Amino acid sequence: MLKAIIIDDERPSLELLKRAILKNGNIQILGEFLNGKEALEQISALRPDVIFSDIEMMELNGIQLAKKLLQWEDVQVVFVTAYEHYALEAFEVGAVNYILKPVTEENLNRTISRLLKRHNVQKQPEEQQRKNKVETLGGLQVYGPGEEEAIGWPTSKAQELFAYFLCQQGRPVDKWQLCDILWPSATPEKANHSLHSTINRMKKTLREAGMETAIRCVKGKYTMDMQDFWWDGEEMMNYLQHNPTVNLENAYSLEKVLDLYHGELFETEGYLWALEHGERINRAYLQGREKLADYCMSCQQYEQAEDHLEAVLNREPASEETVVKLMKLHYLTGNKEKLIRCYRRLEEYLIQELALEPKAFTKDSYKKFLNKI
Numbered sequence: 001m002l003k004a005i006i007i008d009d010e011r012p013s014l015e016l017l018k019r020a021i022l023k024n025g026n027i028q029i030l031g032e033f034l035n036g037k038e039a040l041e042q043i044s045a046l047r048p049d050v051i052f053s054d055i056e057m058m059e060l061n062g063i064q065l066a067k068k069l070l071q072w073e074d075v076q077v078v079f080v081t082a083y084e085h086y087a088l089e090a091f092e093v094g095a096v097n098y099i100l101k102p103v104t105e106e107n108l109n110r111t112i113s114r115l116l117k118r119h120n121v122q123k124q125p126e127e128q129q130r131k132n133k134v135e136t137l138g139g140l141q142v143y144g145p146g147e148e149e150a151i152g153w154p155t156s157k158a159q160e161l162f163a164y165f166l167c168q169q170g171r172p173v174d175k176w177q178l179c180d181i182l183w184p185s186a187t188p189e190k191a192n193h194s195l196h197s198t199i200n201r202m203k204k205t206l207r208e209a210g211m212e213t214a215i216r217c218v219k220g221k222y223t224m225d226m227q228d229f230w231w232d233g234e235e236m237m238n239y240l241q242h243n244p245t246v247n248l249e250n251a252y253s254l255e256k257v258l259d260l261y262h263g264e265l266f267e268t269e270g271y272l273w274a275l276e277h278g279e280r281i282n283r284a285y286l287q288g289r290e291k292l293a294d295y296c297m298s299c300q301q302y303e304q305a306e307d308h309l310e311a312v313l314n315r316e317p318a319s320e321e322t323v324v325k326l327m328k329l330h331y332l333t334g335n336k337e338k339l340i341r342c343y344r345r346l347e348e349y350l351i352q353e354l355a356l357e358p359k360a361f362t363k364d365s366y367k368k369f370l371n372k373i
Contacts, residue, residue, distance in 0.1 A: 138263030
């Protein structure tokens, strides 16, 4: 159940909103306020999950209140107002939704459903602390439940063996396949001995860190139970697979999931066997950022869209399609300086790194935007 406070400078409207919220059954109302200033003074003590607020109020209006609430990252804001023209300002300050009066049961229930989904995403780290955590996007770090310090591996082979089992996600692996990957130059006898020794070291290291996991060998095939491991790469890929399109209800959680990406799979380790798997993750990440940028553009959230497009270009600086989108954004926001800088950055990269020029479409788009700005 979510904890909420409600704010409206008209008592009848406040009572109507209160009854509608309580009817839903998923919200506990901690406080009711007739002005934003009084509500702001109580937020630290009440610690609500969500605030339902009117916009036009004396002293401190709803938009001003929301700006002051940015320091409380876990507090969600829903505006309930009779006026449509505040919508853009509302979403610029991070509102979850914008409900027009009179409030309907359908609109309110849809909004509360969205609030619950976002709240679950925010609380996800608490659930993760009950699992072993594996960070693979940018390197390889393994943590026990609730631990802040990563475990230390006795050998690089023990670490790599764990990484390989992680990517298999419980699927059986032939022992000779493991030998070929980890000890390609060793004799079969030597490689088999090294595999048994490395498995024992890996199990001992995990056990000493409080991570009990079953490793079985049946007819020469090994399996490792990974159910108690939370893995950033799998988390991101599963979310993207189940959310192929971006909308108001999943945009926030999609951004949180994409923020898990800090680099390529096992980037600091250089595991050649992981390249194909890593490429799939990279493509999914970049596509997710592009989709999120397109969504933000459609909502006129240009600052957020710029951040997502720059994140794509940070990984794929030669992506001319992304550059054209970014130039369009700078054209729409009237920023000529950024428009010129965006194109020249691409041009310099292509010439210096690839000995190429931008495509005709990219050049034409640049000229069109530059002439119109």
